[in-house]
Amino acid sequence: MEPFRIKTVEPIPFLSAEERQQILDEVDHNIFRVRACDVTIDLLTDSGTTAMSSAQWSALLRGDESYAGGSSYERFEQTARELTGFPKMIPTHQGRGAERILFTEMLSPGQITASNTHFDSTRANIEMLDCRAVDLPCPEAADLIDQSPFKGNIDLDQLRELLAGPDGEKLGAVIMTVTNNAGGGQPVSLANLRSTQEVCQKYRVPLLLDASRFAENAHLIVAREPGQENRSPREVARTMFDLADGCWASLKKDGLSNTGGLIALRDTETAARCRELLIAWEGFPTYGGLTGRDLEALAQGLREVTEPAYLADRAETAQWFADALAEAGLPVMRPASCHAVYADAGRLLPHIPPTEFPGVALVCELYRAAGVRTTEFGTLTLGHDDKPAPHELVRLALPRRVYTRSHLEYVVEAVSDAVGRAEQLTGYELAGPQPPMRHFTARLSPLRKG
Numbered sequence: 001m002e003p004f005r006i007k008t009v010e011p012i013p014f015l016s017a018e019e020r021q022q023i024l025d026e027v028d029h030n031i032f033r034v035r036a037c038d039v040t041i042d043l044l045t046d047s048g049t050t051a052m053s054s055a056q057w058s059a060l061l062r063g064d065e066s067y068a069g070g071s072s073y074e075r076f077e078q079t080a081r082e083l084t085g086f087p088k089m090i091p092t093h094q095g096r097g098a099e100r101i102l103f104t105e106m107l108s109p110g111q112i113t114a115s116n117t118h119f120d121s122t123r124a125n126i127e128m129l130d131c132r133a134v135d136l137p138c139p140e141a142a143d144l145i146d147q148s149p150f151k152g153n154i155d156l157d158q159l160r161e162l163l164a165g166p167d168g169e170k171l172g173a174v175i176m177t178v179t180n181n182a183g184g185g186q187p188v189s190l191a192n193l194r195s196t197q198e199v200c201q202k203y204r205v206p207l208l209l210d211a212s213r214f215a216e217n218a219h220l221i222v223a224r225e226p227g228q229e230n231r232s233p234r235e236v237a238r239t240m241f242d243l244a245d246g247c248w249a250s251l252k253k254d255g256l257s258n259t260g261g262l263i264a265l266r267d268t269e270t271a272a273r274c275r276e277l278l279i280a281w282e283g284f285p286t287y288g289g290l291t292g293r294d295l296e297a298l299a300q301g302l303r304e305v306t307e308p309a310y311l312a313d314r315a316e317t318a319q320w321f322a323d324a325l326a327e328a329g330l331p332v333m334r335p336a337s338c339h340a341v342y343a344d345a346g347r348l349l350p351h352i353p354p355t356e357f358p359g360v361a362l363v364c365e366l367y368r369a370a371g372v373r374t375t376e377f378g379t380l381t382l383g384h385d386d387k388p389a390p391h392e393l394v395r396l397a398l399p400r401r402v403y404t405r406s407h408l409e410y411v412v413e414a415v416s417d418a419v420g421r422a423e424q425l426t427g428y429e430l431a432g433p434q435p436p437m438r439h440f441t442a443r444l445s446p447l448r449k450g
Helices: 017-026 054-060 071-084 095-106 120-127 156-164 190-203 214-224 233-242 268-281 292-304 308-327 358-370 405-420
Strands: 088-092 112-115 132-135 171-177 207-210 246-250 261-265 340-344 375-377 393-397 428-431 443-446
Touching: 017 358, 054 292, 071 088, 071 233, 071 261, 071 292, 088 095, 088 268, 095 120, 095 246, 095 261, 095 268, 112 156, 120 132, 156 171, 156 190, 171 190, 190 207, 190 233, 214 233, 214 308, 261 268, 308 340, 308 405, 358 375, 358 393, 358 405, 358 428
Parallel strands: 112 132, 112 171, 171 207, 207 246
Antiparallel strands: 088 261, 246 261, 340 393, 375 393, 428 443
């Protein structure tokens, strides 16, 4: 059972299928433009959708809203420093704000970053600086049903080859995303992270973590990596941070809060330059675009998120959900991660080519039929340079401490119905401009069958 009790409730809206179809037509079949009040079960994202604890709500009342030097920042800084071991803490309003500041400081036009897989906002912030983002996922990641426990790892052979080759001097940073969200939420092992650090040290390239889901990665290390089973998630998380030169995080995930981000660094000079950019773009260094109330909620959330009972429940829920969806006929990525289940829309809808966005077809059908909102992680979201994404995925994200198993059973029933109509679904065509993160604003039209 869930290791918590429900203290506050919110009504769930139920619209008819006809009403939802009308809404899809009005928003040009872009699920991001659907109003939350028209969604029954919202699995769009796990970012900023957490239900905060009673201790977090209590902490809000301690919020010090002083512009400079507030006590709420001091509590946040102390908590984050104890957790990560990094001496320099810089709060931001969310993860992409942290990315923008850190990359602007660390990268120069023409440089390259290498990663296990860059997330969409990470790639966009890198490419906007006229740099190039190179994905080097491990070979096991190519097989969606392979049961390898750490399919989020970086391919060390490809990384060494890149560094030893003509582009090696252009490499400005190696980025490890933990867990690997764009790669199906798969974790990175400590062994892979240690080996990556050794390569980076040899070539004097900084190693950075996108630590937005650090606690979930730590839990999966404890559960899956030999030799780590008797350690706590918090201890493993500290080891992960100790292997890196710095990190950033969207604390809207494993900060267990509704807003917030973080840059954490070892180098004093780099941190000082990042703070100058922070002042121009986010706010004074002791609030960084956040209220004192936000900082208090984050300080408490960063303490709660590594609790073993919470993390075990999250992982077990994701595993049960993946199994139930598979039994309903939906091909899903294996093994299950923590923050989401990833469905293989390309395998479910082989008659829809990547250029016609099979993931969008499944996303729209789940909303039309049952009011379930999910998001496409295929060619619309992760395709680039006129190339399709490696897989046509749909992510069913799990907001933290929000939905019970009966809610997810409703989703399973909706998926079962959609699977039964799979052959009837058609693809979509894209209209309008295509900015770097086109999936947020895209206008789509369904193609006629035949």
